[in-house]
Amino acid sequence: MGINLKGAFYTARAVMEDMKDRNWGRIVFLGSMVSFVSIPGRAAYASSKTAILGLTRTLALETASNDICVNAICPGVFQTHMNSIWMKDTVKRQAFLEKIPKERFGDPEDLDALIVYLCSPGCAYMTGADLVIDGGWIIQ
Template sequence: MLKSKFLYNCALQIRKMSSNASCSRLTGRVAVITASTDGIGLAIARRLAREGAKVVVSSRRATNVEKAVNDLKQEGLNVTGVVCHVAKAEDRKKLFAESEKLGGLDILVSNAAVNPEIGGVLDASESAWDKIFDVNLKASYLLAKEALPQLRKSKFGRIVFISTISAYVPLDVLGVYSVSKTALLGLTKAAANQLAPENITVNCVAPGVIKTRFATTLTESDETRKQVLDKIPLGRLGVPENISGVVALLVSDDGSYITGETIVAAGGMTSHL
């Protein structure tokens, strides 16, 4: 009981410290973040804006974009929003048109992902496979490619893909999703090698089990939650701010000599392919 209370208080303190984080590392820079109206994406948007960036948030639903923009603006942050389904070319075009209005793009964070089916990789339907790879992998590639004209004009080009710990240790309930996220690790390496001569860095972050709506499948029942916690050496679930801080490092000058890497933020969970 005491251990659980201690770990809970630790998580609350980390969230409080992260939410109060404020510096000017990103002043004058423009960031586009996909799927950024909830969970990890919203935490990244808030953190980068608090560090001085002008941030374009996006989501598939207009109501979600409107709410996120209003909430962040009430905090005094410089944000705007665009409805964007990352698998649709016309939506991606609107996304980068918005960053162009703000002066051009310096930072791209590709966070959007879907998982329409639960189950093992060989039990998935072909339609689920296609949808997952279209959004989780192909759209990340297309976003990076379409961002390049603006990133090449920046003196500060940064691309960050958001993967997952299951890219390293696939979970049975997230079969195809896990495979798509493993492929992101390869995309990160290949793109980083290609863009390094242009001083554009490409990195990846692999979150562990984070307290978000997306992770409800892994945490909704006491039994499942216990099984998950048993695999986490730190003994607690992560919070979105644990990931936003890592992204902020990678896209700042402090991360300028890091490229082609995947940083795992998973409380010590196994992370070897």
Template sequence: MPMQTKNEFDLSGKIAVVTGAGRGLGHDISLALARYGAHVVACSRTESELKAVAKKIQAMGRQALPVSMDVSDIHSIRPMVDRAVEAFGRIDILVNNAGINRPQRAEDVTEDNWDQVMNTNLKGLFFCAQAVGRVMISQKMGKIINISSDAGTVGIPGRAAYCASKGGVNLVTKVLAIEWAQHHINVNAIAPAFIETPLTEPMLKDPAFNQYVLENTPLGRVGKPKDVSSAAVFLASKASDYMTGHIMLIDGGWTAH
């Protein structure tokens, strides 16, 4: 049996679309994919952040197309996909990363809060996958990586809407994997626990919450963005060609007990 080499992770010439690319995990995933050779369509709501990440990608000698869009507005998704195809002719990788969290106790959750979380984390993710999936079906290949959370597997207090959205992401991932396998499209999810990002920074600064996280993490630390971006490179590469419908937990052992 031939040994795998570093070429198994080579993404040279691949075209990757990353949502929520301006900051946090999306920023680091975009740079990681570029580091391994991919050109990146970086999508986010904030143009200044997109320009900054595009500049870093271009400094690596890769092409970057910044596209300002909001995944919670499904009417902005198709134009983004059209721009990507017009610029590069294809889409090989989609990282559905855009997401929000609005912590509230269950008895205090408002309809507006619920809709904001669902529209971005689940509805927007699905329709991004659908729009890009149509391109990949015509190509007869592609890799879709949905960013879920360990909150889609276990309950976390104060996050009813968030947990529900990420549980939905996990099952959407499995359904798309089954339906699109015939088109040689791999659909997987990465489910991190708490990672050091701008989204989690305010929560982790709370000593009581930080202690709660560490007590529930057997490895005894909060995750780093590299822990997730490395997994994204793996799932985008040839090394994961026989994986689909998988929810990859990057959680320091949180869900092991």
């Protein structure tokens, strides 16, 4: 909770005043697919990431008039250091893959273009959004 929620809150608070002064800014929070689909044993993580979505919406409302856009990306299962231990378990790995219509895990590079867009002037009308990037898991 401390890192996922408090870290995001305090970081946003640290940059928002400057963004308001400039009357422009972009904030992209890192949520998670587990805000939409539960996974056993992940209660604290899921709770903190779901709280990120509330933070996203609230800050989006509070800063919209200053042309600040606040959005969250919510990745699914990605090949990251955090997931590397359980991904070595072939049974768990296959069980997760079977839930992903794209039939592969996400790669951090799958997020690059979206983050660049969310931080660009072209993203002037999107704020308060939760964007799920999960290979189709939650649409089932």
